[in-house]
Amino acid sequence: DAGVIQSPRHEVTEMGQEVTLRCKPISGHNSLFWYRQTMMRGLELLIYFNNNVPIDDSGMPEDRFSAKMPNASFSTLKIQPSEPRDSAVYFCASSFRDGGEKLFFGSGTQLSVL
Amino acid sequence: GENVEQHPSTLSVQEGDSAVIKCTYSDSASNYFPWYKQELGKGPQLIIDIRSNVGEKKDQRIAVTLNKTAKHFSLHITETQPEDSAVYFCAASKAAGNKLTFGGGTRVLVKP
Numbered sequence: 001d002a003g004v005i006q007s008p009r010h011e012v013t014e015m016g017q018e019v020t021l022r023c024k025p026i027s028g029h030n031s032l033f034w035y036r037q038t039m040m041r042g043l044e045l046l047i048y049f050n051n052n053v054p055i056d057d058s059g060m061p062e063d064r065f066s067a068k069m070p071n072a073s074f075s076t077l078k079i080q081p082s083e084p085r086d087s088a089v090y091f092c093a094s095s096f097r098d099g100g101e102k103l104f105f106g107s108g109t110q111l112s113v114l
Numbered sequence: 115g116e117n118v119e120q121h122p123s124t125l126s127v128q129e130g131d132s133a134v135i136k137c138t139y140s141d142s143a144s145n146y147f148p149w150y151k152q153e154l155g156k157g158p159q160l161i162i163d164i165r166s167n168v169g170e171k172k173d174q175r176i177a178v179t180l181n182k183t184a185k186h187f188s189l190h191i192t193e194t195q196p197e198d199s200a201v202y203f204c205a206a207s208k209a210a211g212n213k214l215t216f217g218g219g220t221r222v223l224v225k226p
Contacts, residue, residue: 032211043158043203043216057212075188091157102148103214105157 004106006092010111018080021109023092024073033103034067034077035091043091049075082113115142115150119205120217128225133191135220138202140185147180148214149188152201161202162189194224 005021034035047057049069055069093105117140145166150158164171164178180187204217
C-alpha cells in the first residue's frame with residue numbers, strides 16, 4: 001500500500017487567497033483525521049471523519065476552514081481566505097477505527113501564507 | 115478534555131546510552147497510549163503502543179511502561195543509535211471511537 005497520500009507537499013500563497021489541501025487515505029481505512037503542526041502549538045486535531053461523516057470539528061480554528069470527505073478515498077481541507085497565521089504543516093492521517101487504533105500519517109503539506 | 119504533558123522537550127544522549135521520555139495524562143478514562151517518531155520532513159510514524167490492561171511492552175530496543183494509578187507513561191530507548199535522532203510524541207485516547215491527544219514532543223539527539 002502506498003500509505004496516506006497528501007498533495008501538494010509545499011504550498012506558498014498570498015494572504016487572502018484560497019488554499020485547498022488534498023488527502024487520499026489508506027485503502028480500507030474508515031477514519032480520516034486532519035492535524036495541524038506548529039512550533040508553538042504542536043500537533044492539533046482540526047477535524048476527523050468516520051465513514052466519510054464529520055464526527056468532531058471542534059478543532060477547526062475559524063469559519064475560514066472547511067473540510068469535506070465526498071468518498072472513502074478522498075478528503076480536502078480548504079482555507080478561504082488564507083492568513084499568515086495559517087502557515088503550518090498540515091497532516092492527514094487515517095485508521096481503521098476512529099481514534100483508538102493505529103493512526104497512519106501522510107507526509108504533510110507545508111503551507112506558507114505570505 | 116484530555117491533556118497530555120511531555121518531558122523533556124529536548125534530550126541529548128551519547129550513542130549507546132539510554133533515553134527516557136515521560137508523559138502524564140489527565141483523563142483517567144484514557145486507555146490507549148501510542149508513541150510516534152517524526153523524522154525531518156516526514157509525518158509521525160507509530161513505533162509502539164500500549165493499552166491500559168498492560169503495564170509494560172517491549173519491542174527490541176524500545177519499551178513503554180504505564181502507571182495508570184499515577185496517570186503517566188514512559189518511553190525507553192536502549193543502546194541509542196544516531197538513527198534514533200528524531201522528535202518523539204506520546205499520545206492518549208479513550209476506547210476506540212475517540213481522538214488522540216498528543217504531547218508537545220521531545221527532540222532527541224544521539225551524538226556519535
